[in-house]
Amino acid sequence: MTEKVMLTNERYGQMAEERILKLDIRNLHLSFGGVQALSDVSFTVRDGEIVGLIGPNGAGKTCVLNCVNRFYHPRQGDIYFDGQKITNLPSHKIAELGVARTFQNIKLYTGLTTVDNLLAARHVKMKQSVLSGLIYWGKAQQEEVKHREEVERIIDFLEIEEIRDKVAGTVPYGLRKRIELGRALAMEPKLILLDEPMAGMNLEEKEDMARFVIDINELWGIPMLLVEHDMGVVMDICNRIVVLDFGQKIAEGLPNEVKVNPNVIKAYLGEEILD
Amino acid sequence: MLESREDAKLVKDYYTGLYPKYLEEEFDRWIKPIYKADTAPKLLKLQREKYGDRRIALRQKAYGRWIQYSWEDYYENVKHLSLGLISLGLKARDKVTIIGENKVQWWFASLATQAAHAAAACGAYSDSLPEEIEYQLNNSDSTFVVVEDQEQVDKILQIRDKIPQIKKVVYWDPKGLWNYEDDLLIAFDEVQALGQSYDKEHPGLFEQNIEEGVGDNISFIVYTSGTTGQPKGIVTLQRRFLNSAYNYLALAPSKEGDEFLSMTPLAWPMDVWMLVLRGMLTGGVINFPEKPETIQDNLREIGFRMSYISPRRLDSIVRMVQMKVSDADPIKRLVYNLFMPVGFRIADFKLNRDKPNLFWKIIYGIGYVLLFRPLKDKLGFLKAKMVMSGGAALSPDTLHFLMATGVPVGQLYGLAEGGVCFFHRPEDIALDTAGIPVPGTEVRILGTGEVTYRAPTVTAGYYKNNEATQKLIDDRGWVHTADAGFINEDGHLAIIDRVVDLMRLDDGTSFSPMYIENRLKFSPYIQNAIIVGDGYPYIAAIVSIDYNYVGKWAEDHGIVYSTYIDLAQKPEVYELIKASIERVNQRIPSRTQVKKFVLLYKELDADDAELTRTAKLRRRFVEQKYKDLIDAIYAGVPLYHSEVLVRYRDGKTSTIKTTVAIVEVADKSLEKQGGR
Numbered sequence A: 001m002t003e004k005v006m007l008t009n010e011r012y013g014q015m016a017e018e019r020i021l022k023l024d025i026r027n028l029h030l031s032f033g034g035v036q037a038l039s040d041v042s043f044t045v046r047d048g049e050i051v052g053l054i055g056p057n058g059a060g061k062t063c064v065l066n067c068v069n070r071f072y073h074p075r076q077g078d079i080y081f082d083g084q085k086i087t088n089l090p091s092h093k094i095a096e097l098g099v100a101r102t103f104q105n106i107k108l109y110t111g112l113t114t115v116d117n118l119l120a121a122r123h124v125k126m127k128q129s130v131l132s133g134l135i136y137w138g139k140a141q142q143e144e145v146k147h148r149e150e151v152e153r154i155i156d157f158l159e160i161e162e163i164r165d166k167v168a169g170t171v172p173y174g175l176r177k178r179i180e181l182g183r184a185l186a187m188e189p190k191l192i193l194l195d196e197p198m199a200g201m202n203l204e205e206k207e208d209m210a211r212f213v214i215d216i217n218e219l220w221g222i223p224m225l226l227v228e229h230d231m232g233v234v235m236d237i238c239n240r241i242v243v244l245d246f247g248q249k250i251a252e253g254l255p256n257e258v259k260v261n262p263n264v265i266k267a268y269l270g271e272e273i274l275d
Numbered sequence B: 001m002l003e004s005r006e007d008a009k010l011v012k013d014y015y016t017g018l019y020p021k022y023l024e025e026e027f028d029r030w031i032k033p034i035y036k037a038d039t040a041p042k043l044l045k046l047q048r049e050k051y052g053d054r055r056i057a058l059r060q061k062a063y064g065r066w067i068q069y070s071w072e073d074y075y076e077n078v079k080h081l082s083l084g085l086i087s088l089g090l091k092a093r094d095k096v097t098i099i100g101e102n103k104v105q106w107w108f109a110s111l112a113t114q115a116a117h118a119a120a121a122c123g124a125y126s127d128s129l130p131e132e133i134e135y136q137l138n139n140s141d142s143t144f145v146v147v148e149d150q151e152q153v154d155k156i157l158q159i160r161d162k163i164p165q166i167k168k169v170v171y172w173d174p175k176g177l178w179n180y181e182d183d184l185l186i187a188f189d190e191v192q193a194l195g196q197s198y199d200k201e202h203p204g205l206f207e208q209n210i211e212e213g214v215g216d217n218i219s220f221i222v223y224t225s226g227t228t229g230q231p232k233g234i235v236t237l238q239r240r241f242l243n244s245a246y247n248y249l250a251l252a253p254s255k256e257g258d259e260f261l262s263m264t265p266l267a268w269p270m271d272v273w274m275l276v277l278r279g280m281l282t283g284g285v286i287n288f289p290e291k292p293e294t295i296q297d298n299l300r301e302i303g304f305r306m307s308y309i310s311p312r313r314l315d316s317i318v319r320m321v322q323m324k325v326s327d328a329d330p331i332k333r334l335v336y337n338l339f340m341p342v343g344f345r346i347a348d349f350k351l352n353r354d355k356p357n358l359f360w361k362i363i364y365g366i367g368y369v370l371l372f373r374p375l376k377d378k379l380g381f382l383k384a385k386m387v388m389s390g391g392a393a394l395s396p397d398t399l400h401f402l403m404a405t406g407v408p409v410g411q412l413y414g415l416a417e418g419g420v421c422f423f424h425r426p427e428d429i430a431l432d433t434a435g436i437p438v439p440g441t442e443v444r445i446l447g448t449g450e451v452t453y454r455a456p457t458v459t460a461g462y463y464k465n466n467e468a469t470q471k472l473i474d475d476r477g478w479v480h481t482a483d484a485g486f487i488n489e490d491g492h493l494a495i496i497d498r499v500v501d502l503m504r505l506d507d508g509t510s511f512s513p514m515y516i517e518n519r520l521k522f523s524p525y526i527q528n529a530i531i532v533g534d535g536y537p538y539i540a541a542i543v544s545i546d547y548n549y550v551g552k553w554a555e556d557h558g559i560v561y562s563t564y565i566d567l568a569q570k571p572e573v574y575e576l577i578k579a580s581i582e583r584v585n586q587r588i589p590s591r592t593q594v595k596k597f598v599l600l601y602k603e604l605d606a607d608d609a610e611l612t613r614t615a616k617l618r619r620r621f622v623e624q625k626y627k628d629l630i631d632a633i634y635a636g637v638p639l640y641h642s643e644v645l646v647r648y649r650d651g652k653t654s655t656i657k658t659t660v661a662i663v664e665v666a667d668k669s670l671e672k673q674g675g676r
Helices: A002-018 A061-069 A091-097 A114-125 A130-135 A139-158 A173-186 A203-220 A231-237 A255-260 A262-269 B005-018 B022-031 B040-051 B071-087 B104-115 B130-139 B150-158 B188-201 B205-212 B238-251 B269-282 B292-302 B311-327 B330-351 B358-379 B396-404 B466-472 B513-521 B547-556 B564-568 B571-585 B619-625 B627-635 B668-675
Strands: A021-032 A035-046 A050-054 A076-081 A099-102 A191-195 A224-227 A240-245 A248-253 B056-062 B065-070 B095-099 B119-122 B142-147 B168-171 B185-187 B218-223 B233-237 B259-261 B285-288 B306-308 B386-390 B409-415 B419-423 B442-445 B450-454 B479-487 B493-498 B526-532 B539-545 B594-599 B639-647 B653-664
Touching (some): A021 A061, A035 A061, A035 A240, A061 A076, A061 A099, A061 A191, A061 A224, A099 A173, A114 A139, A114 A173, A130 A139, A139 A173, A139 A203, A173 A203, A203 A224, A203 A231, A231 A255, A240 A255, A240 A262, A248 A262, B022 B238, B040 B071, B040 B104, B040 B205, B056 B071, B056 B104, B065 B071, B071 B104, B071 B188, B071 B205, B095 B104, B095 B130, B104 B142, B104 B205, B104 B285, B130 B142, B130 B150, B142 B150, B150 B168, B185 B188, B188 B205, B218 B238, B233 B238, B238 B269, B238 B419, B259 B269, B269 B306, B311 B330, B311 B358, B311 B396, B330 B358, B330 B396, B442 B479, B466 B479, B493 B513, B513 B526, B513 B539, B513 B571, B526 B619, B539 B547, B539 B564, B539 B571, B539 B627, B547 B564, B571 B594, B571 B653, B594 B627, B627 B639
Parallel strands (some): A035 A248, A050 A224, A099 A191, A191 A224, B095 B142, B119 B218, B168 B185, B259 B285, B306 B386, B386 B409, B539 B594
Antiparallel strands (some): A021 A035, A021 A076, A240 A248, B056 B065, B218 B233, B409 B419, B442 B450, B479 B493, B594 B653
């Protein structure tokens, strides 16, 4: 796996500047009362790249994602997606623009089957009215078939055929994480925000998940912003890494650069060791 | 195909003489029309002419739907793949290794290779290690590898320096391989596209290739699992390959459109013989599951008519049912607990070749509506006429359970080298045998007890390994199985043990202690047993009772006891165990029946080094430990006084004096003969 990523990194280096800006975060400030959660955070995600967002606990990683989704409203700063300012758009509009998201603590419809969970995510793509859906003939039926086909492609891609008709609440944790990723894919996103997709997984599950993330990126070229604690995974699969500490960006660059950055080592290991 | 017309007649007579009536019809119906075909590709060509687009031949689940292939599609797919491989440099007598799960592409690749005068060195299992694959590719002289996905491609690329003869690696699932830029790799579709244009340049080549094929070509090389030493390649000739399918028609009647689900790895010949070729011969539909994990769902969707299911899977199905029942709501549990015993009762009727009376029929009828039908439906066995199992011992409990639910499970016996040679017919199932010989099979039991057989399905030998071949097949064509067995009174073969593990009575009669011990242990009252008799005039058993079950039985029957030692020497308990032993005796030849037994004063225990930690008997050790007891048995005394050193859990020891009765078991065989 490492070998392949090194290759893409080289390629990435050559073409970085030519890539279109997908997500552009400018001077983001966020505070809760007196707590400064983010201060002056700026970075970009370009087309086709996987950007890792790392940092110690409480560094504000998830806050950044929540600002992009507009679960939080930043005090200052702007977020642009595909050149369009989305800072003040409501969450569902941002989703319609093509920003998909997975959550750290899984947020599926636990009473629905895998297929239904994925179909539900496609509602933004569905055009037929409730009434024609009720009659279920002609266009409505065709639409349903089309969407089901897309969902089946995702199920095949993520290799979750055996839980296709299982209720999401009853499947094991690792597979639920996979359904979450599937739901993000079902939106046909232009950008995916992954919040700790490998948290709480065993090694094998992590490897599978890392493979899916890479495959999504290779096959569809979907850019991804990945928040993750597992350094091995982040270093392996990300093209570029942004490091936060106490709400501030302390480093940004290629995995190899970030790995040896003194600020990063300090943030993770503490000051004394460095001295 | 059969050696000559004379032979065909012979086989037909054999069929009609010994086997059920339907066999003659089966022969006329299926074998006559395709009599000309002596290779699998020829058979495919004939069937395609017969069915064309009108019938479905194969089905595979993908993207949640069952994708169908008509006979026409089947033929075209094989044709284009075959020509594509030829255009890439596949030569006559080349070998092709296929690695992957059961999918249509697997089977297309196999037939495409066979149609190009080459052999499909049928593959490594999908979980084979790179080194194992390397060995097989080199040992089989493969020049092409057809694999499923990225996982297999990565393995091949890892060993590419050691397999220079490989011309191309063909993969059928492109997932994850989009960015691989390697001249060695080519996609399945691309090969078929090449084949399509090759067909335009060389029209009629494929048909000509098929016509040129003969029964003496190699069709398949199956690799043994290699538990002892390196895997060996079992060479199957086309004619033997087809003979397998013909012979196994006897297993159950077929009709066009029968559904089969292929679920054991195609690298092992069982599914090919039992299902894939059978489907080809009788116009059935072979279904390939979506992936191994979905087989349980796929079983239900398909509702197969016949299938081969491994003992392990059957075990897990039964366990799953029992587990789900314990989680079910009280009403369902009540229905289950009420009617399951009825099912077992009906199964016992069948096993004893009895007919249930009207009372049981009515009760079972109610049970069928309330329990058995829904249960079979859930499991996907509703339409099953026959489930075949084999390759390893099937637990009698599992078989009993499935029979109780109304699923007929037959066991098969045979070597991968020689083909299946024994089978159960649906109406003639037994718990502990492998059934009657497959039509066309000659069986001989040697003096050593070894089962040998001769059949039209036997391999031509191991690939490039004459020495091993000669060990397997003697100069008159008998396959030596190294398994010891005997033919019981129903004409069924019972396999008892490996020949090397057998013991002999003083007159030379061989017997398997393990076989008898295992049968004794089927009784819930018997915890363990030691069978002795090596070099003695008869067989005796040292039995340790199961304290829980026998204790419960004693309570239920108002028998007072204090300790294990006390319980084990109760005359009533002796009677109880005696009955169990007599039941076992009924099913083994009279010379090797248990004549005497004693009940041991303790359970056999791994802590006393009598058993291994995996609960196997340490025979040499216990024979030594209980030498005095064994001597007493054969000395003919009725009682044995012993001083036993008992070691308690806390490490303390003490000596207990006890007396053990030695009891004879009545010889029922004479009475029984008189009775019949």
